[in-house]
Amino acid sequence: MKRLRGGTWLPPAVFGAGALGLWELVLWATDPEGFVLPRPSEIAIALGENISEVWMASRVTGFIILSGLAGGVVLGAVAALIVIRFRTANETLTPLAVAINAIPIIALAPLFNNWLGITSPRSNQAVVVLLVFFPVFINTARGLSEVDEEQVELMQSYAASDWRIMRTVRIPNALPFFFTALRLVASLAVIAAIVVEYFGGRQDTLGNIITQNAQFTRYDVAWAAVVAGSIIGIALYFAALIVERIATGRYARATAEA
Amino acid sequence: MAQDLVLEIAGLEKTFNPGRANAVTAISELDLSVRPREFVSIIGPSGCGKSTLLRLVGGLIDPTAGDLSVNGRSAQEARLARDYGMVFQAAGLLDWRTAVRNVELPLELMGWSKFRRRARAKEMLELVDLDGFASHYPAELSGGMQQRVSIARALSFEPSLLLMDEPFGALDEMTREYMQTELLKIWRETATTVIFITHSIPEAVFLSTRVAVMSPRPARIAAEIPIDLPERAPQVRDTEEFFRSVSLVRRTLRSVEHE
Numbered sequence: 001m002k003r004l005r006g007g008t009w010l011p012p013a014v015f016g017a018g019a020l021g022l023w024e025l026v027l028w029a030t031d032p033e034g035f036v037l038p039r040p041s042e043i044a045i046a047l048g049e050n051i052s053e054v055w056m057a058s059r060v061t062g063f064i065i066l067s068g069l070a071g072g073v074v075l076g077a078v079a080a081l082i083v084i085r086f087r088t089a090n091e092t093l094t095p096l097a098v099a100i101n102a103i104p105i106i107a108l109a110p111l112f113n114n115w116l117g118i119t120s121p122r123s124n125q126a127v128v129v130l131l132v133f134f135p136v137f138i139n140t141a142r143g144l145s146e147v148d149e150e151q152v153e154l155m156q157s158y159a160a161s162d163w164r165i166m167r168t169v170r171i172p173n174a175l176p177f178f179f180t181a182l183r184l185v186a187s188l189a190v191i192a193a194i195v196v197e198y199f200g201g202r203q204d205t206l207g208n209i210i211t212q213n214a215q216f217t218r219y220d221v222a223w224a225a226v227v228a229g230s231i232i233g234i235a236l237y238f239a240a241l242i243v244e245r246i247a248t249g250r251y252a253r254a255t256a257e258a
Numbered sequence: 259m260a261q262d263l264v265l266e267i268a269g270l271e272k273t274f275n276p277g278r279a280n281a282v283t284a285i286s287e288l289d290l291s292v293r294p295r296e297f298v299s300i301i302g303p304s305g306c307g308k309s310t311l312l313r314l315v316g317g318l319i320d321p322t323a324g325d326l327s328v329n330g331r332s333a334q335e336a337r338l339a340r341d342y343g344m345v346f347q348a349a350g351l352l353d354w355r356t357a358v359r360n361v362e363l364p365l366e367l368m369g370w371s372k373f374r375r376r377a378r379a380k381e382m383l384e385l386v387d388l389d390g391f392a393s394h395y396p397a398e399l400s401g402g403m404q405q406r407v408s409i410a411r412a413l414s415f416e417p418s419l420l421l422m423d424e425p426f427g428a429l430d431e432m433t434r435e436y437m438q439t440e441l442l443k444i445w446r447e448t449a450t451t452v453i454f455i456t457h458s459i460p461e462a463v464f465l466s467t468r469v470a471v472m473s474p475r476p477a478r479i480a481a482e483i484p485i486d487l488p489e490r491a492p493q494v495r496d497t498e499e500f501f502r503s504v505s506l507v508r509r510t511l512r513s514v515e516h517e
Contacts, residue, residue: 150350153318158364159338168363172354251354251395 038220046220058228061193061206064121068128069189076136084144101134109196124196131192132185139181143174179244186236194229264419264451265292270324272310284310286476297445297452299462302472303515308455312423316342329418343412347424349404351396358392361411382410385444402433413448420452438464442490463503473514480514483507
C-alpha cells in the first residue's frame with residue numbers, strides 16, 4: 001500500500017480543497033441567488049441538517065448499487081469464461097450481449113418498474129445489472145482471448161488440458177482487463193441506480209431526495225444527496241483498486257517499476 | 259531399428275485447407291531421421307515451412323499424410339507423454355510468474371510436489387547461470403535472460419527431444435554467440451537430442467552435428483550436411499574448417515533455392 005501514502009494523495013487533496021474554496025469564494029463575492037448554485041458551506045449545512053434522511057437513503061440506494069454491481073460483474077465474468085471456452089456459446093452469446101448493450105437501458109427503467117413492481121428493488125437492480133454486465137463481459141473476454149499464441153502452444157506441448165490453459169494462462173492474463181472494467185462500472189453503477197430512482201418508486205432513496213428537493217428549489221438538500229452518491233462512487237472505486245492490488249500483488253509492482 | 263531413432267519421418271506432407279481453393283501444401287515428401295544425442299539444425303529459405311515442421315514434430319498440428327514417429331510413438335502420443343521441450347523465438351514466459359515459477363510450470367502440470375519442483379527449478383536456473391534471478395519477474399530480465407529461463411523451463415523435465423524454433427532470433431549478435439556457447443554446454447551436460455530451427459548459417463554450423471537444408475515450398479529436406487568441427491569453443495568460429503562448413507551450407511542453400 002506504498003502508493004497510498006502522503007506523496008500520492010496529498011496533491012489531489014490539496015487541489016480538491018482549493019477547488020471547493022474557490023467555489024465558495026466566487027459565489028460569496030458575486031452573491032447570486034442561493035437556489036442557482038448553493039455554496040459548499042450551504043451544502044455541508046444541509047447535509048448536516050438532513051443527515052439521518054440522507055444516511056437512510058444512502059443505505060437503500062447503496063444496497064441497489066452493491067447488489068446490482070455484484071450481479072452484473074459475476075454474470076459478465078462468467079459469460080466471458082463460457083464464451084471463450086465454448087465456440088458455439090461465443091456465436092450465440094456475443095451477438096446477444098451486443099444487442100443488449102445497444103438498448104438504451106436507463107431509458108427502459110419505467111418499463112422495468114412496470115414489469116417488476118415500482119416499489120420493488122428488483123427493477124432498479126435489473127437496470128444496474130444490465131448496465132454493468134457489458135463492459136465486464138467485453139473486457140474480460142478480450143483478456144481471456146488475447147493471450148500469446150506461443151504460450152498456449154507451449155502449454156499444449158506439456159499436454160495441458162483446455163481448462164488448465166484457461167486457469168494458468170488465460171485467467172491471469174485477463175485480470176488486468178477485468179479490473180479496468182471493474183473500476184469503470186463502479187461509478188457507472190452509482191449513476192444508473194440514482195437515475196433509475198428519478199423515475200419514481202420508493203421515497204427513501206438518493207434519487208428521490210434529489211428530484212423532490214429540486215422541485216421545491218431546496219437545491220442545497222438535493223446537492224447533499226449528490227455528495228452522498230459521490231462518496232459511494234469514490235468508495236467503490238477505491239475498493240476495486242484495493243481488490244486489484246491484492247489480486248495482482250507483487251507482480252503489478254514489479255512491472256510498474258521495471 | 260525404429261527404437262534407435264528419436265525421430266523418424268518418412269513421406270511427410272502437410273497441406274493447409276486441403277480440398278479448398280486456398281489450399282497450400284507447406285511440406286511434401288519430407289524424410290528425416292534423428293538419432294539420440296544429435297544436434298540437428300534445420301535451415302532453409304524464409305517461409306519454407308520450418309516452423310510448420312517443428313509444430314508437426316511437436317504434435318501441435320497433425321500431418322496430412324506420411325509417417326512421423328518419436329521414440330516409436332506418434333507425435334500426439336509423444337506430446338501427451340511429455341517427450342518434448344519447446345523453445346520459441348519469443349521466450350513465452352508468463353509475465354505474472356517469477357523466473358523460478360516459470361521454470362516450475364511444466365513440473366506443476368506433471369504433478370510434482372512443491373518442494374521437488376522448486377528444488378529442480380533452482381537447479382535448472384543454476385544450469386543457465388541465473389541462480390541470482392529466481393524471484394525476478396520476466397519484465398525485470400533482459401531478452402537473453404528471458405530466453406535462458408525459457409530454456410531452463412524446456413529442460414526442467416528432461417524431455418527426450420528439445421525443439422527450438424529460432425530461439426536466439428531476437429537477440430543481438432553478442433548475446434546470441436554467448437547463448438550458443440551456453441546451449442552447447444547444456445546440451446553436453448544433459449544428453450538431450452536437439453532439433454534447432456534457424457536462418458543463420460554460422461549459427462547452424464557452430465551448434466550442430468548435422469545441418470538439414472530445406473527446399474522452398476512445398477518443403478522437403480533437400481540436403482544433409484554433417485558438421486565435423488574439432489571442438490565447439492567460441493574460437494572455432496575463426497578457423498578454416500568452420501568457414502569451409504559455412505561456405506558449403508551456403509552453397510547448398512543457394513542451389514536449393516534456385517532449383
